[in-house]
Amino acid sequence: MQVAQRLEGVGEYYFSQKLREIDAMNQAGKQVINLGIGSPDLPPHPSVIATLQAEAAKPNTHAYQNYKGSPVFRNAIARWYQKWYQVTLQPEQEILPLIGSKEGIMHICMTYINPGDAVLLPDPGYPTYKSAATIAGARVVTYPLHEKNNWFPDLEALERSDLTNVKLMFVNYPQMPTGQLPSIGLFERLVAFARRNGILLVHDNPYSFILNDSPMSLLSIEGAKEVVIELNSLSKSQNMAGWRIGMLVGDKQRIDEVLRFKSNMDSGMFLPVQLAAAKALSLGKDWYDSVNAVYKARRKKVFELLDLLHCDYSKEQVGMFMWAKVASPTLPKEENKHPLGIGGALSDEVLYNANVFITPGGIFGTAGNSYIRISLCSTEEKIAESVERVKKFLAIKK
Ligand SMILES: Cc1ncc(COP(=O)(O)O)c(C=O)c1O
Numbered sequence: 049m050q051v052a053q054r055l056e057g058v059g060e061y062y063f064s065q066k067l068r069e070i071d072a073m074n075q076a077g078k079q080v081i082n083l084g085i086g087s088p089d090l091p092p093h094p095s096v097i098a099t100l101q102a103e104a105a106k107p108n109t110h111a112y113q114n115y116k117g118s119p120v121f122r123n124a125i126a127r128w129y130q131k132w133y134q135v136t137l138q139p140e141q142e143i144l145p146l147i148g149s150k151e152g153i154m155h156i157c158m159t160y161i162n163p164g165d166a167v168l169l170p171d172p173g174y175p176t177y178k179s180a181a182t183i184a185g186a187r188v189v190t191y192p193l194h195e196k197n198n199w200f201p202d203l204e205a206l207e208r209s210d211l212t213n214v215k216l217m218f219v220n221y222p223q224m225p226t227g228q229l230p231s232i233g234l235f236e237r238l239v240a241f242a243r244r245n246g247i248l249l250v251h252d253n254p255y256s257f258i259l260n261d262s263p264m265s266l267l268s269i270e271g272a273k274e275v276v277i278e279l280n281s282l283s284k285s286q287n288m289a290g291w292r293i294g295m296l297v298g299d300k301q302r303i304d305e306v307l308r309f310k311s312n313m314d315s316g317m318f319l320p321v322q323l324a325a326a327k328a329l330s331l332g333k334d335w336y337d338s339v340n341a342v343y344k345a346r347r348k349k350v351f352e353l354l355d356l357l358h359c360d361y362s363k364e365q366v367g368m369f370m371w372a373k374v375a376s377p378t379l380p381k382e383e384n385k386h387p388l389g390i391g392g393a394l395s396d397e398v399l400y401n402a403n404v405f406i407t408p409g410g411i412f413g414t415a416g417n418s419y420i421r422i423s424l425c426s427t428e429e430k431i432a433e434s435v436e437r438v439k440k441f442l443a444i445k446k
Contacts, residue, residue, distance in 0.1 A: 058179045062411045070405055080399070081434050083350075083422050084407045086224075086368050088287040090342065092328055093335055096286070099327040103320030113316030115307060117145030124326035125295050132257075133265035141300040142273075144307055145325075147317060149254055149281040149294030150176055152306075153218075156250055156277070156296075157184035159309045160215055168217035170201070171413030172225055174252065177218045189214065192415050195373070199228035203241045211245050220252040222260060225412045225421045227365025229260065235269045242275040248302075251278045254294075255367035257285035257336050259343055273299045277306075284368055285336065286328040293317070293325045343368060346424045349431040356438050357394065359420065370422045371409065389417025401445075402437040 059065075063085055070080045091097065103109050116122070122139040129135045137143055146152040153176050161167065163185035169177045171190040181188050191206055193199040201219070219238060221230030242249045249266065256263035266276050277298035283289035296306060350370045354361055359372035374390045386392040388410030395408040409419030426434075 054183050054185060058182050061179075062175065066405070070399075073399075073403070078403045080403045080405055081426065081430050081437070082405045083426055083431070083434060084405045085425065086284070086423050087289045087425055088284060088368070089425050089427070090287050090339070092287045092291075092324075093331055095331075096288070096324045096328045100320050100324040103323045109319045109323075111319075113319055113322070115311040115316055117143070117317065118319060118322040118326075121145055121322040121326045124329040125297070128329040129265065129267075129297065132263050133268055135265045135267045135297075137267075137297055138300070142297055142303060144296040144303045144310070145317060145322065146279070146294040146296055146310075147314060148283065148292040149252065149279040149296075151310075151313075152279045152294055152296050153177060153250075153252070154180040154183070155306050155310045155313070156216070156279075157181050157186065159306045160248065161186045164213060165216075166211075166214040168206070168214055168247070170218065170220065170223070172409060172416035172419070173218065173412055174220060174224055175411060177252075181216075186216075187213070190413060193223070193226065193228075194415070195226075199223050199226040200234050201238075203237055207241065207245070211247070214245065214247055216250055217242065217247050218250045218252060219266070221264075221266075222255040222258075222367045224255060224367060225369055225407075225409060225416065225419075226371045227362070227367045227369060229364070229366055230264055230266075232264075232269075235264070235266050235272075238266065239269045239272050239275060243271075247275070249276045251276055253278055254281035254284050256280075257339075258366060258368050259340055259347070260366040267297065277302050282325055282328055285339070286325075286331070287339065288325070288328060291321055291325070293321065343424045346426070346428050346431055349428055349435065350422050350424065353422065353431065353435050353438060356435060356442065357398070357420075368424045370424070371419055372422070373419050389414075391417055391420045394420055398438060398441075402434070402441040404434045404437055 073080050122143045125143050126137045126139040129137050157180045161184040165186055166189050167181040167186040169188055169190050171192050178188055191201050251266035265278060266272055267278050279296055281294040354372045358375050360375050361372035374394050388408040392408040392410050395406050399405050407421040409416030409421055
């Protein structure tokens with residue numbers, strides 16, 4: 049059977065392929081430590097789980113739900129945005145709960161893209177932007193992010209390029225995979241750029257609480273609602289990745305447009321999940337501090353691992369990964385020809401010789417080829433064990 053043309057150029061998600069390979073290594077007794085995926089290993093707050101349990105035990109919580117989500121959840125999102133981002137949202141009109149923000153990326157592309165429309169995507173950036181835009185029939189135009197420019201886009205260069213038919217631009221700060229924080233100046237320049245060029249900015253904002261005390265929303269910039277919609281998520285900051293809870297926020301008209309597509313795709317979220325999510329969003333600073341204390345301790349160990357691997361990295365990064373430049377000049381020439389660059393070669397070397405998986409930066413775009421990314425979603429013990437395994441391998445290699 050021939051698959052549809054829209055899937056041309058869209059392969060299996062890298063991690064889904066890699067996890068199969070790691071499973072096979074584990075079946076062969078390797079006990080691989082996976083420092084790749086950004087799925088929090090810690091549970092949500094106990095009150096969140098208690099809410100889910102109590103609500104699921106009631107007889108009247110099992111029906112189909114409103115396509116726009118429960119008012120309790122939408123009000124909780126509005127209060128959360130006001131408290132942490134100083135952004136005022138109308139809960140009835142400017143908020144759309146999502147089954148994870150990943151689905152929102154697809155819905156947005158399907159809502160706005162006609163075949164041939166162009167979409168601007170960051171390189172390096174979250175791979176789902178590219179696959180969703182491709183499936184929707186977009187012409188994908190990547191904009192490079194460079195370390196020397198703080199991983200910010202060069203908007204002047206972009207403006208000198210041909211922006212005809214560019215309809216959407218995805219941006220994501222704190223940036224994944226580079227861990228770069230935004231600045232108010234960057235956000236203001238982005239909004240002005242979008243307005244001048246008639247582009248809808250899609251800001252993907254799932255990491256703003258991780259290792260960061262000053263979460264920012266692109267919607268906090270004056271007039272932003274005219275040109276910005278923002279995705280957010282409970283996956284990372286509330287340790288609820290498997291629950292699949294996200295949100296799209298923005299102008300009423302944009303929300304209604306995306307809802308027109310989404311309401312044809314699913315039939316709402318399980319009410320107890322929404323009520324538990326509302327509980328999670330009401331948690332105070334202690335919750336975020338407790339999550340971040342764990343990541344800080346792990347990050348120290350990751351620094352050790354990166355030093356062993358001769359990588360350069362910034363200690364200012366935020367989010368749940370460490371992004372680092374591979375500086376090793378010792379790799380044989382042929383390894384430099386790895387399809388994912390020197391980062392891919394190092395990742396393979398560490399996987400096959402030390403049974404530790406780290407993500408090659410090249411999977412986020414060619415601008416990431418000289419980099420690797422290490423997740424903070426493993427225990428300190430596991431990271432310490434990785435350090436020992438890599439030390440042993442490096443000693444043998446000498
Ligand atoms: C940049 C970025 N956006 C979105 C997502 C998806 O998050 P969610 O679990 O809300 O679908 C991820 C998950 O890894 C991510 O890294």
